[in-house]
Amino acid sequence: MNVLDEIVQDQLRTDLPELASGDTVKVSAKVIEGTRERIQVFEGTVMRLRGGGITRSITVRRIASGVGVERTFKINSPRIEKIEVVRHGVARRAQLYFLRDRVGKAATLRERRTRS
Amino acid sequence: MSIGLIGRKVGMTQVFQDDGTMVAVSVVAIQPNTVTRVRTPERDGYTAVQLGTDVVGKLSRPEAGQLKDLPKVKTIREFRVDDVDSFEVGQTMNLGDVFAAGDEVDVTGVSKGKGTAGVIKRHNFRRGPKTHGSDHHRAPGSIGPGTTPGRVYRGMKMSGHMGDETVTVKKVRVVRTDPDRNLLLVKGSLPGARGGLILVKKA
Numbered sequence: 001m002n003v004l005d006e007i008v009q010d011q012l013r014t015d016l017p018e019l020a021s022g023d024t025v026k027v028s029a030k031v032i033e034g035t036r037e038r039i040q041v042f043e044g045t046v047m048r049l050r051g052g053g054i055t056r057s058i059t060v061r062r063i064a065s066g067v068g069v070e071r072t073f074k075i076n077s078p079r080i081e082k083i084e085v086v087r088h089g090v091a092r093r094a095q096l097y098f099l100r101d102r103v104g105k106a107a108t109l110r111e112r113r114t115r116s
Numbered sequence: 117m118s119i120g121l122i123g124r125k126v127g128m129t130q131v132f133q134d135d136g137t138m139v140a141v142s143v144v145a146i147q148p149n150t151v152t153r154v155r156t157p158e159r160d161g162y163t164a165v166q167l168g169t170d171v172v173g174k175l176s177r178p179e180a181g182q183l184k185d186l187p188k189v190k191t192i193r194e195f196r197v198d199d200v201d202s203f204e205v206g207q208t209m210n211l212g213d214v215f216a217a218g219d220e221v222d223v224t225g226v227s228k229g230k231g232t233a234g235v236i237k238r239h240n241f242r243r244g245p246k247t248h249g250s251d252h253h254r255a256p257g258s259i260g261p262g263t264t265p266g267r268v269y270r271g272m273k274m275s276g277h278m279g280d281e282t283v284t285v286k287k288v289r290v291v292r293t294d295p296d297r298n299l300l301l302v303k304g305s306l307p308g309a310r311g312g313l314i315l316v317k318k319a
Contacts, residue, residue, distance in 0.1 A: 003299065004128075007129060007301070011131060054129065079136035
């Protein structure tokens, strides 16, 4: 392993589920409000995964009160409490930018059947 | 005029800080430095500490003669310091003795050579239009008046060799030190290629 990977090794998280584009996830992120810290849950579709190692991030898209909202999370961040996969969606491409042009039912993905 | 250490650039990565924010860092490997000579006003006319690093198996006879029974260090650099009383020849200086997270340091390296570069890359000139009949693409334009003075002023910014020069980045914040692995993590980018010689000095 090279030195650069070694440095960030202890900051990489091992408690995260396997994520794929199209999955519906619940991201519990810590937010600071004034002096108080609380957990904010953001649920939506994983639109893309970016980066490798410590820089890995996901962009999650949801429709919040009629407005499309996208949030990007550094998934190894200590400010993320946990990430839960609610549902696996069928995605035939890695970046689901086409979801931005779709509303309502058209913006949903079929559920991926997993053999288990 | 403060002490520093000799290191080599390893590369760049990103780390999370205690508050959860991410920061881009340059990693400098600083192997233990050996004090190879102390310059005193009486003998040398100035005060400085000469440090060496990169221990090799064999040195040329003149180099070995300078070092006598000190470790065989290939790379030697001097740091000007005001007070040399706390240094003695043969002393080993580790990264942890000099730097701590949160310190500000000045970092010197030799920037990557860019070869012959035009004025746009070298001096941030603006380019001309690409199309619409323009024949003024990346040319510098006028370089001065005509018959009076009949010459080009000295120091005119023109194309030429770029990079491969000593660059010092000042007031760089130390994000983390890793004394076990002899690594120093500083915020942002540093001059030079990976493996290049880097001098880190207290700001």
